[in-house]
Amino acid sequence: MRRRKNLIIFSLVLIMVLSTLQLVGCSSEKDADTKPDTTDQAKVPDQTDDTKPDEDTQSELEPYELHVVLSGNDQKDKPLVEEKMNELLKEKLNASIKLTFINASNWLQQTNLMIAGDEKIDLLWTSSFYGYSSVVARGQVIPIDDLLEKHGQDIVSVLGDDVLDACKIENKLYAVPSTRDMAADFGVIMRKDILEKHGIDISNVKTMEDLTPVLQAIKEKEPDIIPTGGHPGSSNTMVGLIAKGTFDILDDWFGVIRIKDDDMKVVNLYETPEYEEWLNIVRDWYVKGYISKDAATSTEGAFDQIRADRLCSVFYSFKPGIERQEEIRTGKPMVKISMTDPVATTSTVTVMMTSIAKTSRDTERAMMLLNLWFKDPNLVNLFDNGVEGVHYEKVSDNIIKYPDNVDAQSSGWISNNYTIGNNFLSYVWEGYDPDLWQKTDEFNKSAIKSPAYGFSFNSEPVKTQVAAVTNVMLEYIS
Amino acid sequence: MTIKRRKNPQILLNVFFMLIVCACIIPFVLLFMASITDENTIIKYGYSLFPKKVSSYAYEYLATNKDSIFRAYGITVIITIVGTFASLLIMSMLAYPISRKDMPFRKSMTFFVFFTMLMNGGLVPTYLVYTRLFNLKNNILALLIPMLLVRAFYVLLMRTFFATTIPDSIIESANIDGASEWLIFFKIVLPLSYPVMATVGLFQAVNYWNDWFNGMIFITDSKLYSIQNLLNRILLDIQFLSTSQFSGTYDFTSNIPKESVRMALAVIGVVPILLAYPFFQKYFVKGLTIGAVKG
Numbered sequence: 172m173r174r175r176k177n178l179i180i181f182s183l184v185l186i187m188v189l190s191t192l193q194l195v196g197c198s199s200e201k202d203a204d205t206k207p208d209t210t211d212q213a214k215v216p217d218q219t220d221d222t223k224p225d226e227d228t229q230s231e232l233e234p235y236e237l238h239v240v241l242s243g244n245d246q247k248d249k250p251l252v253e254e255k256m257n258e259l260l261k262e263k264l265n266a267s268i269k270l271t272f273i274n275a276s277n278w279l280q281q282t283n284l285m286i287a288g289d290e291k292i293d294l295l296w297t298s299s300f301y302g303y304s305s306v307v308a309r310g311q312v313i314p315i316d317d318l319l320e321k322h323g324q325d326i327v328s329v330l331g332d333d334v335l336d337a338c339k340i341e342n343k344l345y346a347v348p349s350t351r352d353m354a355a356d357f358g359v360i361m362r363k364d365i366l367e368k369h370g371i372d373i374s375n376v377k378t379m380e381d382l383t384p385v386l387q388a389i390k391e392k393e394p395d396i397i398p399t400g401g402h403p404g405s406s407n408t409m410v411g412l413i414a415k416g417t418f419d420i421l422d423d424w425f426g427v428i429r430i431k432d433d434d435m436k437v438v439n440l441y442e443t444p445e446y447e448e449w450l451n452i453v454r455d456w457y458v459k460g461y462i463s464k465d466a467a468t469s470t471e472g473a474f475d476q477i478r479a480d481r482l483c484s485v486f487y488s489f490k491p492g493i494e495r496q497e498e499i500r501t502g503k504p505m506v507k508i509s510m511t512d513p514v515a516t517t518s519t520v521t522v523m524m525t526s527i528a529k530t531s532r533d534t535e536r537a538m539m540l541l542n543l544w545f546k547d548p549n550l551v552n553l554f555d556n557g558v559e560g561v562h563y564e565k566v567s568d569n570i571i572k573y574p575d576n577v578d579a580q581s582s583g584w585i586s587n588n589y590t591i592g593n594n595f596l597s598y599v600w601e602g603y604d605p606d607l608w609q610k611t612d613e614f615n616k617s618a619i620k621s622p623a624y625g626f627s628f629n630s631e632p633v634k635t636q637v638a639a640v641t642n643v644m645l646e647y648i649s
Numbered sequence: 650m651t652i653k654r655r656k657n658p659q660i661l662l663n664v665f666f667m668l669i670v671c672a673c674i675i676p677f678v679l680l681f682m683a684s685i686t687d688e689n690t691i692i693k694y695g696y697s698l699f700p701k702k703v704s705s706y707a708y709e710y711l712a713t714n715k716d717s718i719f720r721a722y723g724i725t726v727i728i729t730i731v732g733t734f735a736s737l738l739i740m741s742m743l744a745y746p747i748s749r750k751d752m753p754f755r756k757s758m759t760f761f762v763f764f765t766m767l768m769n770g771g772l773v774p775t776y777l778v779y780t781r782l783f784n785l786k787n788n789i790l791a792l793l794i795p796m797l798l799v800r801a802f803y804v805l806l807m808r809t810f811f812a813t814t815i816p817d818s819i820i821e822s823a824n825i826d827g828a829s830e831w832l833i834f835f836k837i838v839l840p841l842s843y844p845v846m847a848t849v850g851l852f853q854a855v856n857y858w859n860d861w862f863n864g865m866i867f868i869t870d871s872k873l874y875s876i877q878n879l880l881n882r883i884l885l886d887i888q889f890l891s892t893s894q895f896s897g898t899y900d901f902t903s904n905i906p907k908e909s910v911r912m913a914l915a916v917i918g919v920v921p922i923l924l925a926y927p928f929f930q931k932y933f934v935k936g937l938t939i940g941a942v943k944g
Contacts, residue, residue, distance in 0.1 A: 284772075475908075
């Protein structure tokens with residue numbers, strides 16, 4: 172008897188608690204996209220009544236809000252950019268857009284929660300960096316071959332089958348990359364002013380060995396400045412970066428193949444003679460004092476150190492326009508010394524892609540939006556550069572600069588323009604090469620393709636081995 | 650002779666505690682000094698208690714970015730004040746009945762509270778309940794309610810306080826004088842319970858002030874970032890990006906504030922809560938007793 176009474180009270184309390192919480196939830200503002208689809212459709216009519224879509228061909232489309240989730244930091248002027256995008260999309264797709272930016276450290280947890288919570292996501296940024304194959308294995312994104320066929324012809328013509336094939340997993344396409352630099356060459360980027368001041372010639376530097384006299388000269392003439400270094404705390408070590416130009420690291424460094432070897436033999440990078448040679452050179456530099464004594468423990472970013480006159484050069488990966496990009500960051504004129512050919516591997520392509528999440532309520536419209544992002548310069552420029560007159564001003568046809576009272580610090584819209592779409596359609600910032608995008612395109616085409624181009628390593632069947640090797644790597648490499 | 654023997658340990662003890670005090674204070678001084686050090690000096694020479702070059706750049710930067718930073722600050726202040734008072738009210742209203750011996754089913758209700766200390770739903774179910782059932786995603790209530798508003802441990806702390814320090818006879822006499830239960834609770838029990846209220850209030854204020862987890866899970870809109878959430882995002886991003894294999898050419902770090910700015914953010918994040926401590930201190934010892942017999 173007593174037990175039963177207890178149970179009744181228990182459940183009453185439970186109901187009370189739940190219902191009060193429910194009330195709290197009801198009084199709060201409703202957020203359309205967190206609700207299940209049924210209510211979504213119920214809400215649709217109130218969004219339509221302003222204007223009718225202009226184009227007859229699109230008029231049969233129901234109004235729809237497209238939710239785009241990308242990597243990056245939330246921007247102050249997002250509402251303004253969204254509003255301008257909406258004007259454009261209303262006309263073309265009878266849709267509106269909602270952008271969500273998730274920062275890098277939080278990406279995996281937040282997107283997993285959102286998809287588990289069945290939140291509406293139409294376009295989802297996807298990267299090999301967070302495990303493209305595991306996103307696919309978890310079923311978070313859908314295959315898009317048919318949709319691409321139907322609504323994405325502009326994407327196919329911009330990217331080409333070659334690039335798209337590199338993004339396929341088991342012959343199915345789940346994501347399309349953004350157009351940007353899809354290859355990289357590696358070497359060292361240096362302060363031009365120091366080289367010029369002391370008349371140090373770098374035109375003959377082609378390998379790490381050739382660099383030694385240059386570093387020696389810097390060390391002698393600028394005793395306060397450390398000649399070179401790598402990226403503290405990063406797995407992109409000095410030798411690692413150079414190795415990336417010679418070997419395809421196959422996602423994780425565990426086994427690598429020589430890019431110029433067609434026989435695709437997987438070898439252990441750390442046993443190769445090349446790696447030993449590079450290590451010896453770097454060791455030699457360290458002993459001679461060309462590298463900071465605390466290089467192994469320092470946490471200060473390399474480019475911050477260059478800005479603070481502490482460091483002269485850093486090992487880095489290159490793309491067209493890189494010198495200008497780092498000039499802006501460090502405030503010093505920079506010059507790059509490339510030590511490898513540009514190479515294209517699967518991961519240089521799959522590091523920035525866009526896919527359609529399984530929680531999309533209208534996959535066709537999502538593909539139409541993605542297609543538009545490869546076709547419509549207005550949309551691309553709105554996302555990449557912001558609103559004309561607010562975030563940028565035109566200098567000439569395709570060159571832009573900041574308006575008078577705005578700079579990189581105060582601008583309300585700084586986007587990671589390489590994350591999505593066809594960036595070759597966007598304007599070029601003043602100071603960069605006006606032909607930046609043509610050069611990037613040529614750079615991509617001239618790159619040497621790894622024989623494993625298109626291969627993505629699926630670590631699922633060898634999980635325990637991977638974990639064991641990772642521990643060894645953490646112990647000795649980074 | 651005997652006096653000397655007594656004095657020696659006294660000095661040792663004093664020195665010992667002075668060292669501990671220094672160990673507590675120096676990091677804060679260093680933090681403040683780093684925030685007023687010139688950015689390039691930090692990179693060249695590291696942190697120092699006596700910076701070579703002083704600069705107010707970091708605080709000027711905060712002032713020019715007042716939209717985002719003061720906004721975050723405001724959010725933090727609001728959730729701390731509202732959250733602390735709301736949770737004190739709700740928790741005491743739960744703790745008081747279960748402290749009363751004449752309350753039916755108080756054992757099972759106490760167990761119901763206690764049970765939540767042992768078990769919780771886990772992250773994904775919690776997220777689902779708050780976002781899908783209550784629509785709290787990107788809502789300021791998401792910073793107030795989940796995991797913070799009612800904490801079982803504090804409820805039990807309050808229950809013990811009510812049960813042991815408020816004599817039954819006071820409640821009984823008030824009852825005889827015709828006071829209603831509400832009147833007894835608000836006019837008699839609460840005024841007698843300042844120690845526990847101050848203690849739990851301080852804990853809750855610190856919890857609300859320092860919370861970044863709810864912000865990280867439920868908030869993607871930068872308008873609702875709290876100051877700790879903002880700081881946490883910046884620091885995690887730096888850590889994450891520096892250890893990542895992202896090809897260096899994708900510059901995810903361009904939006905990240907510089908070192909001295911981060912320090913300045915930490916300073917303005919920590920100072921208010923530091924100032925709040927002394928006001929609550931005198932209630933501390935009295936309030937912090939969950940079971941033992943008190944004098």
